[in-house]
Amino acid sequence: MIYFLDTADAAAIARLADLYPIAGVTTNPTLIAREKRPFTDIIKDIRAVIGDGAMLHVQVTARDADTMVAEARKLADFVGTGFHPKVPVTAEGLKAIRRLSGLGFRVTATAIVTAQQALMAAVAGATFTAPYVNRLDMIGGDGVKVVADIAHLFRIHALPTRLLTASFKNVQQVHDVTMAGAHSATLPPDILEALIRHPLTDSGIAGFAADWADAYGEGRTTLDLI
Numbered sequence: 603m604i605y606f607l608d609t610a611d612a613a614a615i616a617r618l619a620d621l622y623p624i625a626g627v628t629t630n631p632t633l634i635a636r637e638k639r640p641f642t643d644i645i646k647d648i649r650a651v652i653g654d655g656a657m658l659h660v661q662v663t664a665r666d667a668d669t670m671v672a673e674a675r676k677l678a679d680f681v682g683t684g685f686h687p688k689v690p691v692t693a694e695g696l697k698a699i700r701r702l703s704g705l706g707f708r709v710t711a712t713a714i715v716t717a718q719q720a721l722m723a724a725v726a727g728a729t730f731t732a733p734y735v736n737r738l739d740m741i742g743g744d745g746v747k748v749v750a751d752i753a754h755l756f757r758i759h760a761l762p763t764r765l766l767t768a769s770f771k772n773v774q775q776v777h778d779v780t781m782a783g784a785h786s787a788t789l790p791p792d793i794l795e796a797l798i799r800h801p802l803t804d805s806g807i808a809g810f811a812a813d814w815a816d817a818y819g820e821g822r823t824t825l826d827l828i
């Protein structure tokens with residue numbers, strides 16, 4: 603299981619990459635637009651933080667396959683090694699996924715909400731498929747069930763395509779997809795941080811600190827005692 607950061611905020615990426623070995627960064631047009639800065643500056647800043655070669659997923663914005671392929675080619679030069687074009691699974695998107703995979707691109711098929719969309723993207727040659735868990739949950743669907751079905755389909759059809767689960771709003775969704783057989787998840791910064799935190803961990807540490815301070819003095823560590 604590997605975690606990506608789902609954000610275009612270079613400062614947040616820098617902060618979290620320092621505390622956890624993230625596999626890379628995924629962006630989408632909404633996340634990029636939220637930064638309110640030139641597109642090229644955003645991508646350059648993210649690349650500077652994660653380093654050359656780290657995976658950076660950038661979504662094409664056209665609706666037709668020809669322009670999607672042209673975008674991916676141009677983005678590849680700009681984004682550099684580790685670039686993954688993200689292509690939404692529509693009819694035109696599937697066409698582009700097949701063409702780009704044939705050209706050697708490692709494509710991430712995105713905006714997936716059914717297992718059949720993921721299966722079709724995998725057969726078209728996608729390297730990653732990104733099912734949107736929370737968006738399904740929000741309309742009474744079952745995002746985790748879709749992820750479990752995709753994992754099952756990839757296994758029984760021996761497809762090498764990876765599951766890059768996406769769209770999370772809470773820790774339980776992340777835990778459930780890891781149990782359902784996802785290979786990776788892309789998380790907003792606050793959700794990655796929430797995976798680490800627990801009030802029992804905090805109260806346990808506070809108890810240790812209080813007992814230690816009583817015995818050896820406030821602010822002292824083992825460094826002061828050896």
Ligand code: E4P
Binds near residue numbers: 628
């Ligand atoms: C993934 O590819 C998308 O960027 C993202 O996870 C969508 O998440 P949202 O539903 O929080 O917008």
